[in-house]
Amino acid sequence: MLSEKEIEALKNGAYGITREGYKAKYLGVREGEDEVFHTWVIYNENGSIKEAIDAYDTFVSYYRNGEDRDDIIGLWQDKPEPFDLEKVLNGEPFKVSHEKRFAAKKVENSLIYYSINEDGELDRIFRDDIPFLQENAFMWKESEPVKSNADALPKPIREF
Structure with missing residues (x-):
């Protein structure tokens, strides 16, 4: 299960990883007649698009099974640079x-x-x-700085 922080990162453009180990990117929501589906693009190992799937009935769960190979299970991490x-x-x-x-x-x-x-x-x-x-x-690779959500609110906290 993903944390709220991971879900927020995915919605803000971070890449996810599927249960099968593929890189994935969230595109948004597609509304059907009676349902709402979340759309993800799944990438091959070489970075090309493997498929686009708009059949996620929850943000990260593929609809067919309780546990599917296309479920998003975490944030993607690039492979570290080898020891030099x-x-x-x-x-x-x-x-x-x-x-x-x-x-x-x-x-x-x-x-x-x-x-x-x-x-x-x-x-x-x-x-x-x-x-x-x-x-x-x-x-060693320095982690990316986390941007504060304070400026993304309707009125930035810094202005209070």
Whole structure:
């Protein structure tokens, strides 16, 4: 089940993901004689349109089954940039297994990577297994800033 925040993001243009793993974009509402249907465009892996479906009887649920392959189950997340040792050694941050943000430096044949722990202290990890990082790490990407809804209300909150 999607959160209210996810539903709002989808209605404001964010991409969703279907149960089958395809990227989807919400187009809007189509009104029939007795029913209202929500329309989604489903994309192939290469970014071309796979199909447009206007048979969603709720915002994210395809009408035929209780649980369908075309149900929208979350927000789409682009694949992260793969670990790049050269970028890391030039100071760009990276993550390991979706956990912490790290920075690294090379000392002889080892990497030392640094992070800030939950107590605000600097952690140092010594590792000479660069293939481990190439398989389990990816480059850090700052998340997109969330726009406040305060300006989208009939009268912006800032004017009160």
